[in-house]
Amino acid sequence: MKYFRISVLVVLVTAFISCKKGGSGDGTGTTDTPPSNLTVSAIVGTDNSGNVAFTASASNAVTYDYDFGNGVYQTVPSGVVTYKYPSSGTYTVNVVAKSQGGQTISKSTQVVVPTITSTYTFSDEFNTDGAPDPNKWGYDIGTGSGGWGNNELEYYTSRTDNAIVSNGTLKINLKKESYSGSAYTSARLTSNTKFSFKYGKVEVRAKLPSGGGTWPAIWMLGSDFATNAWPACGEIDIMEHKGNDLNRIYGTLHYPGHSGGNGDGANTVISGATTDFHVYGLEWNATSMKISIDGNVFKTVANSASVPFNHNFFIILNLAMGGTFGGAVDPAVTGGTLEIDYVRVTQ
Incomplete structure (x- = not known):
């Protein structure tokens, strides 16, 4: 009787193994043909x-x-x-x-x-020495409300002390100096009223400042911000960097439900952010937004009618000090420079 039971068991196990070998191994019993x-x-x-x-x-x-x-x-x-x-x-x-x-x-x-040539919708190669081209750039002046809403420490000016083109690059210079009640000066350039666009590719080749508290940014704001208050107008941060956390680059989108510290973003660590030039980019269309460094995408967000990224935006270049993102300021830092080789928009 024991022999009979063992024989039945062997037959059942053999049959089970045969069935498994005859299938794909996924439990469906079907054969998967390799490509x-x-x-x-x-x-x-x-x-x-x-x-x-x-x-x-x-x-x-x-x-x-x-x-x-x-x-x-x-x-x-x-x-x-x-x-x-x-x-x-x-x-x-x-x-x-x-x-x-x-x-x-x-x-x-x-x-x-082969060598790529493009007809840019907008570009500035910063090849003419002096103040930035007034046909392309304006300025946000002052401290804004509570340090532009971020408790920053700088006063933004339109002086060439804080923004100047020389030797083929734009230099946005942060300076430690007493000015109109602020302890630092800097510049915030904007293409608002000069140039705005919907969809395209943005490339900005830049070298970033170091020093605790420095906060350079390359970003975009919805052109309807005056009548459609932030974050409803939308904000696209192509590059932000903290001098307190060298080489970590942030790319973030702000919109309703994702404002302030709850932005829809990512960060990545590169080498030489403050010693070498890198290309900070955005590819933007009706279905997606991709933020990249040197062509390498590190943040992708789906675009749709439910988010405010289907109307015109303008470009902002600035260097802040301290504030909610810049963090603790090193008192030994007397200045810093956000150096930009070019800004290019292709549509």
Whole structure:
């Protein structure tokens, strides 16, 4: 009797193993065929825009993961995508085709992106020495209400002491000095009433100041702010940096439900923020907003009719001291400079 029971058990176990081997291992009992015959083609645009049209195709594949060779990744169900490279160069692009069950096959190809030339909707290369171009930039003057609402310590002026173009760059200079009741002076440049836009690509190449309390920012504000009070007008912070936390870059969106310290943002650590120039960027369209450094996206937010990012915005460049974000001020810091090589907007 014991022998009979053991025999039955062996037969049942064998049958169970056979069923498992005959399926995909996912419990469905179906067989997952791995993808095969992957082909990848790349057509580089002839208009020097940086656009490259990719087509990937494979048998039994349901989606394709692209690594564009510059730190940018994208999942493309169809396998067909056009990617715009921010700079020229040779890139090794890797594509992974996936089956329904997750089996993969990959293939790489090289693309050579020629020198990119763009017609900018707005740009300032800061090549003319003296005060910033008055046709492109105005100034916010004073301390604002309670230090521009952030308890900052600086007084913003329109003096060339605080904002000047020289040797191919704009210098926004923070100075420790007594001025109209404030202990520091600086500048806050704005394109309000000069230039505003809806959707496009923004690139600002800049080198940031160091020193405890310094707070440089490259950001945008909804042009309807006077009649649609913040945060309803929307705010896009492309770059913020704390001198008290060197090399950590913040990218944040502010809008109803995400104002103040509850902003919809992210941060990332880079090297040489205060010693080298980096390109701080925004790609903005009707469906998404992507904040990047040197072409590497570190914050993506979905855009829709439910958020205030579908109307005109203008650009602001400033260097603050202290306040709710800048934090504790090092009394030994007597100044600092936000140095900007260019501002470019492409639509």
